Amino acid sequence: MPKYGAFISQMITLPKHLSLYTNSIPLNSMAPTPLTKAKQAKQASLHLANLTRTQKDKALLAIADALLQQKQVILSANKKDLRAAAVLVKKGSLKSSFYKRLALDEYKIQEMVAGLKSLVALPDPVGRTLSSLELDKGLELYQVSCPLGVVCFPFEARPELVIQGSSLCLKSGNAVLLKGGSEAAHTNNALYHLVKNVTENAKVPSGWIQLLETREELHAVFGMDAYVDLLVPRGSNAFVKYVKTHTSIPVLGHTDGICQIYIDRAADQKKAIAISIDAKCQYPAVCNSVENLLVHKDIAKRFLPLLYTELAKRGVEFRGCKRTQEIIPVKPATEKDWDTEYNDLILSIKVVDDIAEAIAFTNQHGSGHSDAIVTEDEKTAHLFLDGVDSSCVFWNASTRFSDGYRFGMGAEVGVSTFKTHARGPVGLEGLVIYKYLVVGAGHVVSTYTGKGAKPFTHRRLDKIWER
C-alpha cells in the first residue's frame, strides 16, 4: 500500500523502543496494536464519510439517551478513578484541581447530553458544495466538503472529552482515536464502550471509534501519518507542545495564550477599564485572558491609577515597566514576564511610545492568539487590526470573546494558533476538507492542449452537487 509507505520512515523520528509497532504483530494475542486500531479506524472512515446527516444525528441522540440510562454505570466507574486519585492527592502527587476535572456528576452528564443535542441541531458539515465551475460544455467541476478521515483526540484529565471528541468526529464523518489520561481510565473506558456499542448498533461502521490505552500507544500513533489525518490535543499548554513536537501529523491547537490589550491615547477610558477587567478577571485561567497590558505614554498618568484601583480590588497582582513603576506601585516586570502566560490574576503593564511599539510588542511577545486595541481613533484601530499577526484581533472588545460558541460556530473543536488549515476558534469546519468531483461526457485533455487547443470556458456555475 504505497499510500501508507511514509509510515515506516516516519518511525525514524520516534523513540527506538516504539519501532516494534512498525509490524502488525499484536503485543499479546488479545489486544490489538495501535497500528491495528489505526488501520481499523481508516477502514471505517471510508464508510463513515458517506453516512447521511439523519444517520449521524440518530447515532448522536442514541449516545445522549444511553448516557442518561447508564448514568449509574458511568458514575460508578468514575468513583473508582476518584478513589485512586484521592490517594494521590493526599500523597501530594496529584493537584486537587486535577481531581476536580476528573470528577463526573449528574450535572456534567446533563452537559454532555446538551452538547450532543446542540451538535444534532447543527447542519451537516459534509457534502456542502463549496464551488462549482464549468470547465467546458458538459464538463463540470464540483468542490464538495468531505471528512478528513481519521482524527486523533489525545486529552488530559476531563473524561467528558470522550463524548465531546467522539461526537464532533461523528458529526463530521471522521473516525476517531481517543486517548485520555490514565487517571481517568475506568471512566474513559466506560464512556468509550457506551459510545462504541450505541453507535455500532445505530449502524455507524464498526471500528470507527478506538481507545488508545497507554502513552506508548499514543506515541506509536504519532508516527502514523499515513492513517491519521489530524491530531487535536486538549489539555495544558505543555501537553499540546509535547504533542506538536513529537509528530509530523498536522496538529490543531494552541500552545500558548499570551494575549495583549493596547490602550491607545485616543481610548475611551470607561471602555478601557471595562475591557481590562473583563479580559483579566472574568476567567483568568483561560487562554484568551489578557497577560500584557500596553498603554500609550500620553494617557498613562491618567489611566493607570484608575486601572490600578479597579483591578487591585479584584485581587490582581501587577508587574510593570520602569515608566509604569513611576505611576503606580507595582513590582518591576522582568523580560520573562512579557513572555509568560500567568493564567492567573497577574497583569504585566508596559507604557509604550506609540501604536508602532504596541504592534511590535504584540507580535514579539504575544502567542498569536487574541489581542485587542481600545481606541476611538479609527485609523489607529486599523493599523492595529492589520499589523497584529494573531488569529483574533479586537477593537473595543474583550479578548475573552475568542471562542467557538461566542463566534457562533455552535461547536468548538479547539482554538488554533497554527496558520494552516484552520486558525482561531475552530468549529466543525476544522474537521472537514473537500474533494473535487468532475463530471464529463468522455472529455479528454488532448482536446485542450497543443495546436488548435480548445479553450476552457471556466464559467462559474451556481449548482449544488447532489449525491
Place this chain on the structure above:
Amino acid sequence: MPKYGAFISQMITLPKHLSLYTNSIPLNSMAPTPLTKAKQAKQASLHLANLTRTQKDKALLAIADALLQQKQVILSANKKDLRAAAVLVKKGSLKSSFYKRLALDEYKIQEMVAGLKSLVALPDPVGRTLSSLELDKGLELYQVSCPLGVVCFPFEARPELVIQGSSLCLKSGNAVLLKGGSEAAHTNNALYHLVKNVTENAKVPSGWIQLLETREELHAVFGMDAYVDLLVPRGSNAFVKYVKTHTSIPVLGHTDGICQIYIDRAADQKKAIAISIDAKCQYPAVCNSVENLLVHKDIAKRFLPLLYTELAKRGVEFRGCKRTQEIIPVKPATEKDWDTEYNDLILSIKVVDDIAEAIAFTNQHGSGHSDAIVTEDEKTAHLFLDGVDSSCVFWNASTRFSDGYRFGMGAEVGVSTFKTHARGPVGLEGLVIYKYLVVGAGHVVSTYTGKGAKPFTHRRLDKIWER
C-alpha cells in the same frame, strides 16, 4: 519569544550536526545563518501582509521587465551551470533529462514573463471577507483572508521555480525561503538577486526573499516551525517524501501519483477508449496519468482486445491479472505492480467483479490523487464518486484534468494529496489563511455569561471588511 519556543525541541528530530543552527552564531561572519534568514523573512512577512494589490502587482511586473532586460545575464549564469552539468552527464552521474530541466532559453524566459503577467491578472487572495456575523448589536465579527507568513519552496533542477515560487508568494503576501538544486546554483543565484533587487526597489519589505544555499541550510529550516508556516516542495516523489519525513512544518504536495480508471460494465466503450488513451499516453510522465486500469468482468472480453489494439500501437506495455492474461497477451502483474507509479508507457490491468471491488482496489492501491470511472449508469457513478477517497474523482473524464490551470485557478501552487489545509490542485488560496477581526463598542464577555446572561444574536451579515 515564547512563540518560537517549540523551535529548540523540534531540533531533536534533526541530525545532530545540525544542532549548531539552534544558536544564532553565524557560520562565518559574512554569511547569515538559516536562522537569521528565517527570522528576517518572518519580520518582512509582517509588513508584506499589508501591501496593496497595486503594490504587489507593480513589483511582479517589475520582475517581468527585469527578466527581459537582464536576459543575457541570466542565460550566461545558466551556461555556467550547464557546462558543469554536461561534464556530469558525460561521466554518467547526471541524467540527461535532468540536464534538460536545468537549461534555460529565450522561450523559458518568455514563459516566466507570461506566468508573471497571468499572476498580475488574478485577484488579490488577501483581504477577502470570507464571512461576517453580528454577535450582538454593535459587535461584529469578520473573517478576512491573510497570508500564511513565511513559505519555504525547496525544489530540484528547474531554475524557473525561483521565479514561480517567489511570484506566487509575493502575490499572496508571503515571505519566501527558496532552495534550489546545487546543480543550478549560478542560475538560481542570478534569478534570486534579480527578484530581490527589483522587488526591494519596488518597496517590497527588505528580507522578504531568502535563498538557502546548501542542503544543510534546508535541513536546519525543517526544524524552524516557529518561523516557517508551510513547505511547498517541488520535484520528484522521492524528494517530496524526503521533505515530508524530515519536518514538522506543514507540507503541501504529493508523494505518489498512482491513478486508477475503472471501466464499468455500463461503460460507453468509445468514451472508455478515448479516456484510457488520454490518461495513459497524452503525457505519461506526470502524476495524474493512469497506472492501473480496472475493468468489469462482464465487459472485459469485449473491451480489453479493443483497448489492447489502441494502446499497443501507441507503445504501451501491459501487465495484467490472471483474468486479463486469458483475454489479451500481457505479462503477469505482480502485487508490486498495483502499487507502482510508472510515469511511463506501462499500464497494469485488473478484471474486477463489481463496483465494490473497484472502489476497494482504488482506496487500497491508489495514492488518493486522481481516479476515474467510465459508466453510463448514474447510480454506479455516484457510488464511485462517493466511495473513492481521493482529491479528484472523475466520471467520464480523463484523470489528466487534475491541474490548477485546467481547474480554472489561474496559478497552481501544487497538487496536494494530504488532507488538511488544501487538497488536490491548489491555487493561490493554498498560500493564505484568515484572521478574525472583531469590532465592538466596549463589549465584554461578562454581559453574556452567568445569571441574566444576554443572548448573542449571531445574525449573518453580508458586509465586506474594508481596510
